[in-house]
Amino acid sequence: MIEQVEPIGYVRSTRSEAVDDGWDEVTASIGLDADRYDPRALAGLEDFSHVEVVYLFHRVDPDSVQRGARRPRNNPAWPEVGIFAQRGKNRPNRLGVTVCALTRVTGLTLTVTGLDAIDGTPVLDIKPWMAEFGPRGPVRQPPWSHELMTAYWR
Amino acid sequence: MIEQVEPIGYVRSTRSEAVDDGWDEVTASIGLDADRYDPRALAGLEDFSHVEVVYLFHRVDPDSVQRGARRPRNNPAWPEVGIFAQRGKNRPNRLGVTVCALTRVTGLTLTVTGLDAIDGTPVLDIKPWMAEFGPRGPVRQPPWSHELMTAYWR
Numbered sequence: 001m002i003e004q005v006e007p008i009g010y011v012r013s014t015r016s017e018a019v020d021d022g023w024d025e026v027t028a029s030i031g032l033d034a035d036r037y038d039p040r041a042l043a044g045l046e047d048f049s050h051v052e053v054v055y056l057f058h059r060v061d062p063d064s065v066q067r068g069a070r071r072p073r074n075n076p077a078w079p080e081v082g083i084f085a086q087r088g089k090n091r092p093n094r095l096g097v098t099v100c101a102l103t104r105v106t107g108l109t110l111t112v113t114g115l116d117a118i119d120g121t122p123v124l125d126i127k128p129w130m131a132e133f134g135p136r137g138p139v140r141q142p143p144w145s146h147e148l149m150t151a152y153w154r
Numbered sequence: 155m156i157e158q159v160e161p162i163g164y165v166r167s168t169r170s171e172a173v174d175d176g177w178d179e180v181t182a183s184i185g186l187d188a189d190r191y192d193p194r195a196l197a198g199l200e201d202f203s204h205v206e207v208v209y210l211f212h213r214v215d216p217d218s219v220q221r222g223a224r225r226p227r228n229n230p231a232w233p234e235v236g237i238f239a240q241r242g243k244n245r246p247n248r249l250g251v252t253v254c255a256l257t258r259v260t261g262l263t264l265t266v267t268g269l270d271a272i273d274g275t276p277v278l279d280i281k282p283w284m285a286e287f288g289p290r291g292p293v294r295q296p297p298w299s300h301e302l303m304t305a306y307w308r
Contacts, residue, residue, distance in 0.1 A: 044235030081198030
């Protein structure tokens, strides 16, 4: 079963290349498609401090999508783990999901900080972040994932 | 630009209807498509306590998708907010994103608790939850969203 999705808008960012780290330094905006949406689609969103953005890693060549296991960032110090046990972009369906801070909503445009998506990225959904949608119960994760994330945002 | 996505697997759950509340009571499983994946795709995932699941609200009629504003759950006590300021399922692209607890990985099957997706739901991605992917900075959200979530998980 193949499903179709259509971008609701696009990212505008000063970053136009996929860099590994420092994403919380980046201010970006998301502009909704004016042919399909009006500002009512965003009514009340400014009452939330954070949004969850679902987007497409559109620069990833579908032929380079991984379906098995590999070392994250090809780092020999880290174990080989399955594509669904890491968050790298060369993944089936090329979907990214990120919680970022919402700083302003103006018309059809959201200004955000900490969105790890480059300029021109197609956005598929925007959801308000509710604390209740975080993990229930204590979080456990392997050491390599903490190491990988050390400089990801800052 | 229309993009195509293809399920990586499907949800098996004792819940076959979209009920509003009590999702953390539900144990479900996700079975990866055996024609396209082998267990290497999940290698190392059991080192994470939680996974983030991206799925399709496949029972939502595309004609009933909302693009403007409405009251969440049509509750007259709550304000009318835009579709991107709520997490209801009748949304453009019909994508759901949920963090749930991972209890077991066996072959191509993940057993999870707290997945708010009904039996037969197509799964588009599975990502390990890393604490670092939570919101940076304090979370602010409107009162209606806390009220809505009161019994969502329990």
